[in-house]
Amino acid sequence: MRGQVFLPSGDPVHEVIRLTLKGDDPRRDVEFIFTDGQGRFILQGLMPLRTYTLTIEGDGRRYATTTVTFIAQPRGYVPVNLLPLEAKEVPPRPGVVSVSRLKRVPDKEAAKLYREALEEIKRGKLASAEEKLRKAIKRDAEFVEAYNELAVLQMGKKAYAEAERWLRLALEKDPEALHPLLNLGICLNYLGRHRDALVPLRRVLEHNPTWVTAHVHLGIALLESDLLEEAEPHLVRGTQAEGLERALAHLYLGKLYVQTGQIPKAVEAWKVYLEMDPNSPNAERLRVLLAQLGYPQK
Structure with missing residues (x-):
């Protein structure tokens, strides 16, 4: 199947966009x-007549997080019309101008390397992608998106300290760049520095209070910082996310409810998690814990 992504104005996007694909088969990974560069994409390996969901995370500037559900059909076509941002999603910040809003045009060769790197990521050639991103940054030291993607690759290798370094370099160029801020918060959570993660994640939600992914990871940071009362509404909001982010929200909600003595609520949250991610490393531990609590799972 083929498809194309369109801006809220109806115009095709003129950049590379990342989509998350999730099927109704729990055995298939996200x-x-x-x-x-024109927003066009190809979906391969789909099972005919199965239901799939495509999600594009909002960029905090031009469009909101958008989800499209469709049934796979031979030679089918899937248009993705990005949702507009609500006015409240980007509250005015007097005296602050984000560099990202200026739509800075990167060096031509750096932009070419960046696009090639994204294609390499798509093909699973991560080492080549990393090399091209490093070259793009060398060509254009202000290329925030390249720093961010390079950091994401480091996070994929669990090199979180290195990822943090690249994200902080990106934020030196643009302190209000939302994707580096979000990824920095996630990275700091992985490093166990949950209180440090609170600052960038809160800043993301100041700019874009409806970004559900940020609610999930802020909820995790608050919970692990023993700020349980503040964590709960963020994790509850996170249950509206898609795919693995939604599963994470239920996983940590269960932990929060155990800590606050709300065992039936914890059981329900963990049941949802097990339905969504039954083969994860956490799943078997949860089954053992639920059995100990008197709620054995099949």
């Missing part, structure tokens, strides 16, 4: 799909 996949990441990348468009070409």
